[in-house]
Amino acid sequence: MGFFVEVLIGGLMAGVLYSLVALGFVLIFKASGVFNFAQGAMVLFAALTFVRLIDILKDTFAPIMLSLLITIALMVVLAMAVERLVLRPMVNQPGISLFMATLGIAYFLDGFGQTLWGSDIYTLDIGIPKEPLMLLETVFEGGVLVASEDLIATVVAGLLVVVLAIFFQRTRVGRALRAVADDHQAAQSIGIPLNYIWVVVWTVAGLVALVAGIIWGSKLGVQFSLSLIALKALPVLILGGFESVLGAIIGGLIIGAGEKLSEIYLGPYVGGGIEYWFAYMLALFFLLFRPQGLFGEVHIDRV
Amino acid sequence: MGYSKLIKGLLLSMLLVIVGCGQKEEGTGTDTSSDSQTSSNTNNQAYAPTPDGNEQFVPVLSYRTGPYAPNGTGVANGFVDYLKLVDARDGGVNGVRISFEECETEYKTDRGVECYERLKGLGPTGATVFNPNSTGVTFALTEKTTTDKIPLITMGYGRSESRDGSVFPWNFPMMGTYWTAADVLVQHVGNLSGGLDKLKGKKIALVYHDSPFGKEPIPLLQKRSEMHGFSLTTIPVTHPGVEQKAAWLQVRQDKPDYVFLWGWGVMNSTSIKEAAAVRYPREQMFGVWWSGAEPDVTPAGDDSIGYSSVTLQHSAGSDNQVHKDIFKYVYDAGAGSGDRDRVGEVLYNRGMLNAAIVVEVIRNAQSKYGQKPLTGEQIRWGIENFELTQAQIDKLGLTGMVQPIKLSCSDHEGTRIARIHTWNGKTWEYSSDWIEASDAVIKPMVETAASNYAKEKNITRASCES
Structure with missing residues (x-):
C-alpha cells in the first residue's frame, strides 16, 4: 500500500510539472483561439536564455535577478515580434493557418535558441533543495518518498493558477482577452485593441514558459529536450480542455497519476514502456464521455 | 506608430545584449560558452572536389x-x-x-x-x-x-x-559490441561480489532506452542470468528519457543489488538524478560506454560521484x-x-x-x-x-x-576487452583492470543470431576459409 501511495504521489507531482507547460498552451488558446505549437520551444528558449545569462553575468552583484529581468524583457520582445511579424498579417484567417504559423515559430525558436546559446546541457541551480523527503514513515513501512523539488513545483503551479485566475476573471485586460478569444471581429468592433491583447497574452505565455523552463531546467539541466516536454502537455490539454486553467491542472494530475500507475502496475504485463502512449489513451478515453475535455467550453454553433 | 517604435527599440536592445554577451565571452576567454563546441555550422561546408581528384x-x-x-x-x-x-x-x-x-x-x-x-x-x-x-x-x-x-x-x-x-x-x-559491454559489466559486478558464483540470488536491474540500442544487451544478460542464478529485471525508459519517475520508483521497490544503465543523451543524467532522488547508491550503478561521458554526469552535479561505466577502452x-x-x-x-x-x-x-x-x-x-x-x-x-x-x-x-x-x-x-571508469566529481578514473568478455558465452549467441538473420533475409553464409 505504501508503494502504491508513493507512485500515486509521484505521479501527481509529475502531473503538476506537465500542467506548468500546459498552462502556456491554455493561455494562448483561451485568449486567441490559437493552438500554440511553439509553447515547448518557448520553454526551451526562455530557459536557455536565463541559464546562459546567469553564466555571463556571474561576476555581477545579482546574476540570477539580472538574468531573470533580461529574460523577461526578451520574452516581451518575442511576444511583440510574434504579434508584429506573424499574427498581425493573419488577422481573421482560419485557426488552422494560425496553428501552422506557430509550427514555424517553434522551428525557428528551436534553431535560433541553440544557435545563439549553444546546444550543450547547462546546469541550472537556483537553490531549489534536491534532498528527497520521507513522509508517513509511521504509517507505511519504509515511508513514502517525495522529491522536494516536485513539492516546490506544485506550490509554484498553484500560485500561477491563482494569479492567472485573478488575471482572467478580475482584470479589465483579462476580460478583454476572453472577448478576443470569442470573436476577433466583434472584439475589435467594440474597441478592444486586438494587437495589444495578442502581445499581452503571448507575453504571459512567455512568462509561464520561463517558469516552466526554470523548474524543468533545474530538474533536468537546460537542454534541447525541454522543448519535447510540450509533448507531455498534449494529453493534459486533451483531457483538461484547451480553454481552462483549472482543466490544465486537474488534467495534469490525472495524466501524471494515470501514467505512473499504469507503468508500474500494467507495464510488466505488456513489456513496459507504456506510460508515454497510455497518457494519450487515458485522454482519449475521457473524450468519449466529454468531447470538449473535462473543463472545456461547449460550443454550439447555429447551422 | 509609437508601438512600432517601441518594437524597434526593444529589438535593437536585444541585439545589443546579444552582441555584448558575445564580446564578453571572447574577452574573458573562459569556457562560459560551448557555442563553438556545439555550433552546428562549424564543419558543415559542402564538399568541393579537389582539382586533381587525389x-x-x-x-x-x-x-x-x-x-x-x-x-x-x-x-x-x-x-x-x-x-x-x-x-x-x-x-x-x-x-x-x-x-x-x-x-x-x-x-x-x-x-x-x-x-x-x-x-x-x-x-x-x-x-x-x-x-x-x-x-x-x-x-x-x-x-x-x-x-x-x-x-x-x-x-x-x-x-x-x-x-x-x-x-x-x-x-x-x-x-x-553491446554483448561485449554487458558481459564485461556482469564480470565486473561478479568481481565486486567475490566471484561470478556469488551473483546467485542477487538482483540486477537494467534501466534501458526503449529502442534497438537499449534492447541489445537483454539476450546476453538473460543468458548470464541463467548461468549464474541472478534475477534480471528490465525497465524501459521512453525516448528521450526526461521523465523516469516510474522507472526509479520501481528500482526503489525492487532494491536491486546493481543497476545497469543503457541510456543515451539526457536519459543518463536524468537517471543519475532520479537514482539520487530515490536514494539508490550510485556506487551500485554501472552504465554502458554511451552512458559514461562528461555530459552524462556533470548535469547531476555531486549526485554523480561514485557512478561508473564500462569504457570503450579509453576514458x-x-x-x-x-x-x-x-x-x-x-x-x-x-x-x-x-x-x-x-x-x-x-x-x-x-x-x-x-x-x-x-x-x-x-x-x-x-x-x-x-x-x-x-x-x-x-x-x-x-x-x-x-x-x-x-x-x-x-x-x-x-x-x-x-x-x-x-x-x-x-x-x-x-x-573484446574493456575497463571500468568511475566519476569522482571532477574527472573519470579507471576503477578496474582490463576485463575480457567471455567468447565462450558470446560466440554461440552470435552464431545463432547471425544464422537467424541469414535465414530471415535469405543470405548464404560466406566462407571465411580463404
Whole structure:
C-alpha cells in the first residue's frame, strides 16, 4: 500500500510539472483561439536564455535577478515580434493557418535558441533543495518518498493558477482577452485593441514558459529536450480542455497519476514502456464521455 | 506608430545584449560558452572536389542539434579534428588527401538514411566508409550498404551479431559490441561480489532506452542470468528519457543489488538524478560506454560521484601525443571544431579514435590496392584484414587509449576487452583492470543470431576459409 501511495504521489507531482507547460498552451488558446505549437520551444528558449545569462553575468552583484529581468524583457520582445511579424498579417484567417504559423515559430525558436546559446546541457541551480523527503514513515513501512523539488513545483503551479485566475476573471485586460478569444471581429468592433491583447497574452505565455523552463531546467539541466516536454502537455490539454486553467491542472494530475500507475502496475504485463502512449489513451478515453475535455467550453454553433 | 517604435527599440536592445554577451565571452576567454563546441555550422561546408581528384572522401554523419546534441557534438568534433590533423600534419594518407562533409542526422533514423543517400556518391570513388553513430541508423543501413558495397564501421554500437563477417560482410562493430559491454559489466559486478558464483540470488536491474540500442544487451544478460542464478529485471525508459519517475520508483521497490544503465543523451543524467532522488547508491550503478561521458554526469552535479561505466577502452584525457598534435596542427591554426578546453573529453576521444581507425584502414587498403583514392569495396578489404599492433598504437600517439586490434572475416569486432571508469566529481578514473568478455558465452549467441538473420533475409553464409 505504501508503494502504491508513493507512485500515486509521484505521479501527481509529475502531473503538476506537465500542467506548468500546459498552462502556456491554455493561455494562448483561451485568449486567441490559437493552438500554440511553439509553447515547448518557448520553454526551451526562455530557459536557455536565463541559464546562459546567469553564466555571463556571474561576476555581477545579482546574476540570477539580472538574468531573470533580461529574460523577461526578451520574452516581451518575442511576444511583440510574434504579434508584429506573424499574427498581425493573419488577422481573421482560419485557426488552422494560425496553428501552422506557430509550427514555424517553434522551428525557428528551436534553431535560433541553440544557435545563439549553444546546444550543450547547462546546469541550472537556483537553490531549489534536491534532498528527497520521507513522509508517513509511521504509517507505511519504509515511508513514502517525495522529491522536494516536485513539492516546490506544485506550490509554484498553484500560485500561477491563482494569479492567472485573478488575471482572467478580475482584470479589465483579462476580460478583454476572453472577448478576443470569442470573436476577433466583434472584439475589435467594440474597441478592444486586438494587437495589444495578442502581445499581452503571448507575453504571459512567455512568462509561464520561463517558469516552466526554470523548474524543468533545474530538474533536468537546460537542454534541447525541454522543448519535447510540450509533448507531455498534449494529453493534459486533451483531457483538461484547451480553454481552462483549472482543466490544465486537474488534467495534469490525472495524466501524471494515470501514467505512473499504469507503468508500474500494467507495464510488466505488456513489456513496459507504456506510460508515454497510455497518457494519450487515458485522454482519449475521457473524450468519449466529454468531447470538449473535462473543463472545456461547449460550443454550439447555429447551422 | 509609437508601438512600432517601441518594437524597434526593444529589438535593437536585444541585439545589443546579444552582441555584448558575445564580446564578453571572447574577452574573458573562459569556457562560459560551448557555442563553438556545439555550433552546428562549424564543419558543415559542402564538399568541393579537389582539382586533381587525389582524395579519399569520408562522409560524416553527426548530430549537433536535437535532444542528443550534447553527446553527439563531442563525438563529431573528435572525428573531424582528427581528419583535419591527418591532412594538416601528414598531407593526407600517403599523399591522398582526406576530404569530408558533415551531415546532420539529429540522431534520427530517417535523417540518417537521407544523409547516407546524399553522401554516398561524393568523392572521386564514392564514400569510403560510413560511421552512422546510431544503432537505429545502422539497422536501417545494413541492407543498403550491402547493395552499395560501402562498409559500415560501428565502433561500440550496432547489431551485436554483426561481428560475424560471414553473414554481415559489410558491418564492422569494432572494439566492442553491446554483448561485449554487458558481459564485461556482469564480470565486473561478479568481481565486486567475490566471484561470478556469488551473483546467485542477487538482483540486477537494467534501466534501458526503449529502442534497438537499449534492447541489445537483454539476450546476453538473460543468458548470464541463467548461468549464474541472478534475477534480471528490465525497465524501459521512453525516448528521450526526461521523465523516469516510474522507472526509479520501481528500482526503489525492487532494491536491486546493481543497476545497469543503457541510456543515451539526457536519459543518463536524468537517471543519475532520479537514482539520487530515490536514494539508490550510485556506487551500485554501472552504465554502458554511451552512458559514461562528461555530459552524462556533470548535469547531476555531486549526485554523480561514485557512478561508473564500462569504457570503450579509453576514458578522458588529453595528454597523448595525438592530442598534442591536434592542438598544434588544428587548434593553433584556428581550425578546431570545438572548444579547446574540451579536447580530450570521453566522447571527443571516442570520435578521434574512430577517425584514427578509419584513416588506418584506408592506409591498410592502400597497401594492397595502391596509394590512390579507393572504392568502398577496396576499403572493406582494408578493414577485414586490419591489424593494429602496439607499435602502431605508439606511433599514432594513442598509447594507453586502445589495445591491439585484429580483425578477420569471422571476427569483425577485433577485440573484446574493456575497463571500468568511475566519476569522482571532477574527472573519470579507471576503477578496474582490463576485463575480457567471455567468447565462450558470446560466440554461440552470435552464431545463432547471425544464422537467424541469414535465414530471415535469405543470405548464404560466406566462407571465411580463404
